Amino acid sequence: MSEITLQDIIQPENLVYEKSKLLTDKRFHYCPGCGHGTVHRIIAEVIEELGIDEETIGIAPVGCAVMAYDYFDVDFQEAAHGRAPALATGIKRVWPNKVVFTYQGDGDLAAIGTAETIHACNRGENITMIFVNNGIYGMTGGQMAPTTLEGMKTATTPYGRKPQWEDGTPNNGFPLQITKLVAQLPGTRFVTRQAVYDAAKVRNCKKAIKKAFQNQMENKNGVNFVEIVSNCNSNWKMSAVDANKWLQENMLPVYPLGDIKDNFELINK
């Protein structure tokens, strides 16, 4: 009896999953175990399922996802560091019939681009913002991010992030709750925090991202803001499995999952 080969398994009748048509064949440069690949896949699936690929314009950030434009088969613009919400504003104001989304990391959205983030949210631009928060600067090699946890070691906080010195004088500052912050602004319609570390979370995240695009498609005013708490196993210096475990044990208590605001109403928890 001959062994079953991979080719025997890869048959059309065995197909249970396929790559979204809106993901190009370009090989991801992301580290194995990183959440970006999964988030990309979800976004591509959502755009495909909603049938809006001919109207969608994406904005890539500076950070690990700087070349996101190579992976999505939709029109894309590359922003300067932190400016994606300004770009999205520029496009949406002159093309209100298009679907515009930003894809940003924590350094991009919550440090250098804080002003652009806050003001696009405060104006209530009719855009979708995808915010991948892994608490660290990935592309530049693991420096402190605004969302880095207290005590977390990074290349620029080698002894752990210490918000203040013992006598209360300021040091590295506190993890920035940017998602809570934008939820306070009258211009945000839908604010949610998701994750992609297991299958159930991926399904929830997809529902949230779909809603964030649908709201815009239906011309419901206001920003749709989806944070995804993700990992950076390379710069956290852990295996992918350990990173996901660490995320659940350490990131989620500070950045708990769930909807924060819907239809302009804060959800009390």
Added chain:
Amino acid sequence: MGELKLMKGNEALAEAAIRYGADAYFGYPITPQSEVIEYLSEQNPYERTGMVVLQAESEVAAINMIYAAGAAGKRVMTSSSSPGISLKQEGITYIAGAEIPCVYADVVRGGPGLGTIQPSQADYFQACKGGGHGDYHQIVLAPASVQEMADFVALGFDLAFQYRIATCILSDGAIGQMMEKVVLPDQKPRMTEEEIKAKYPWATTGRKRGTPHRIITSLDLDSNRMEQHNRHLQEKYKEIAEKETRFEEIQCDDAEYVIVAYGSSARIAQKTIQLGRAEGMKIGLLRPITLWPFPTKAIEALIAKGVKGFLSLELSCGQMIEDVKLACNGRAKAEHFGRVGGIIHTPEEVLEAMKKQIIGE
């Protein structure tokens, strides 16, 4: 044809943008050019033509809105003054790298730092020699009247879209603030979605299924491709320098000495020429209309015709003089005279400078 009005330079610029059929203005207030966004807000061009006007949270945000809307095929404009333009340099170099057409006006005030709100021409280097990082140029138009503040909007947009480049209207506080007669053009319609898609296939307007997606970026980590991209940009700049250099010559036919001046300084220089000619001196004026590309060949031609010396007249400590000297290349005398800090030279002191520095005893 046209409509005669009495307007400030800043207002004429704003009105010309509406009439050109511009799609949007994104800006941030700063003296001495806040009239641009105030006029546009008051005019409500969204009602008139569908033109969007938005006050951004910063100059940085405004120029990035320009980047994106221009990259999506729309005719978009911003304006600011020196400190604000410094903030916009990030966006301007990305615009150069990604080859995005747009128009921005710089109503220059004195620096460095917060400097003064009075007129200045001390940002010639910033506009013509870079400003942001990387090897790039932009077309720099220098209006010397309220009429040209209006006219250069249309010219700026036409050139910007022809070459996929930023056009800078390098004005100054005097031209922006002063009131003059201006003939405004008739209203042009804004372009439709179909027209934009047909005319600008590179623009990110949403890719059609079965056609390649468009990417607007200034990034390429492949060194060979990046070198090619830089070579391509330089070829484009060369073509612009050959075809689009613009200047005006006043009383240069018999001139032995020529003042080189743009914008406000060119207005002063015209009076100086009258004063000098009344004293029997053969003085002319070369007024660069494009500061980049600089009218090098015009200076060469004047030297060939026998001009012995050039006075670079600027509201700066000496910036354009470098281009005048490069054009002279030792074949004629070239000197700088300028007032700074918001002071505008008098025609008389310019004539004195001409006598002392160029003509000699």
